[in-house]
Amino acid sequence: MSNRPYIDNEGTSPAPLERRLHPRDHRVRVGLNLFWRTFFLLGLLLAGSILAWLQTLRALEFEPRTLYTAQQIASLVNLSRAALLYADPIARVSLIKTMAEQEGVRILPREPKDHFELLDNSALSQRMTEELKRRLGQDAIVAASVNGESGLWVGFTINGDPNWLLMDRSRFSPVSGQTWLIWLLTAAALSLAGAAVIARLINRPLKQLSFATNRVRDGDFAASRLDEEAVTSEIREVNIGFNRMAQKLAKLEQDRAVMLAGISHDLRTPLARLRLETEMSVTDEDAREHMVADIVQLDATIDKFLDYARPDHVTLIPVNLHSVLSSCVYAVQDHRELQISMAVPEDLYVLADEVELARILSNLLENARRYGKTPGSGVARVDISAKEREKWVLIKVRDHGAGVPPEQLSSLTKPFFRGDAARTAAAGAGLGLSIVDKTIQRMGGIFALANSSSGGMVAHIQLQQAQSLPDGADTQSRLHRPHTKRNLPPNVAQA
Secondary structure (H helix, E strand, O other): OOOOOOOOOOOOOOOOHHHHHOOOOOOOOOOOOHHHHHHHHHHHHHHHHHHHHHHHHHHHHHHHHHHHHHHHHHHHHHHHHHHHHHOOHHHHHHHHHHHHHHHOOEEEEOOOOOOEEEOOOOHHHHHHHHHHHHHHOOOOEEEEEEOOEEEEEEEEEEOOEEEEEEEOHHHOOOOOHHHHHHHHHHHHHHHHHHHHHHHHHHHHHHHHHHHHHHHHHOOOOHHHOOOOOOOOHHHHHHHHHHHHHHHHHHHHHHHHHHHHHHHHHHHHHHHHHHHHHHHHHOOOHHHHHHHHHHHHHHHHHHHHHHHHOOOOOOOOEEEEHHHHHHHHHHHOOOOOOEEEEEEOOOOOEEEEOHHHHHHHHHHHHHHHHHHOOOOOOOOEEEEEEEEEEOOEEEEEEEEOOOOOOHHHHHHOOOOOOOOOHHHOOOOOOOOHHHHHHHHHHHOOOEEEEEEOOOOOEEEEEEEEEOOOOOOOOOOOOOOOOOOOHHHOOOOEEEO
16 A cells, blocks of 8 residues: 555646755665675675585586596406406406406407497586596497496407497496486575575564664653664664653654643733733724734644644544534634635545544645735635545645745645745744644555645645444534534635
8 A cells, every 4th residue: 555645647747756855865765674685695695605515616626526437447357358358368258247247247249340429518528528538548448338338438448349338327327417406406495595584584673673773762751762672782772772762752753742732831821811901901003903812813822832742642443534624614604814615525424533634624725824825815715625546545635826935845744844935924823734734644644745746736635435334323423513504614725
């Protein structure tokens, strides 16, 4: 399942989403993780070791054994020649019969019409043939078969008479290619299996560290604890250091939230008293209205701080998206600066926290009202649509304003960041879109901003789709919202 929001080509910037969110990172990276890289490197190392061992075995074992076999065969031929040479004719027949029965060595006369096949062209066979010719003479013949009979045939002469000495082929049986292939495949399979086990053991702590780092990034400090009893000392030290860092970050996050909530809470009482005194003591009506507006703005900024310091835990339930949107739109019905068009199916449900989702949509509508007015009209036209995509629901909130410079898109969700002057005509804390992004992430969704190709900015929200409501659930209980189309405010067009 993809973790990227679905961005339609129509009405959005043609640049890829990753490039819009991270404009400085344009490099294409190969998707090879550490496990496979370690596995391939170990596999290459083991394959090289096997080939080197094979060559060493060939040089130190096979060739000496071939020379030793050639020496034994030459000695057998010379002994047979000497025995037959000095034996009388009657004893010669008995000797030949005894050699054939007891030693498996037959001596046969070599006829001119005999048809023979030499040994194969392997290096070991050629080396043995050369050694036998060196010991028996260059007229010696070493054959693999004579007249269709297989064996180890050696041609030699006795007093000028040509003869064959036939031995069992097992006296010289170099390893066949099939045997080598089976051995190499077995060794390679065992080596690769060992490489996979070693790579897994090496990469498992790194994978756990990567998972814990992602949990810390998402603010889940409790699920990021690593094993401090690891067997490997280096891994144990890294885990202990990471756990201490996560604990300190959790404490800093908690202190930050408490500080923001405390400051914001403590400011409300003097602000309320200041507003009361202003309305009662300031006689100039214009001055009083401006002072009250400033106090209201300060109170709204405090609300933003409280929202930003809100705890990260949320409970997700199936929520009717059309109903929540209707309630948010209904709340801004008195704003003449807004013209809203909705195209949301009434039976579309998402997994979300109902109050948090309403806060998200309200923030986006307020952001569009302040900064997304159509140039020259003084009215912000907002289009809201939602559609299903696989197991997700894509929500688009689009204004028809001036948009923002592309290089600022990735910074709009940063806390306290403010865009260019065209989009910051009204004062604010710079936390609205940061709160939206943070809240959507807490609900397991994805938030992205893009410029529309026809003007304005588009906010993309991707939330998990919910199939149905649980039995007896009432999504209307937490928010007051209109229940029918006729209750929608006059500044809203229902698509």
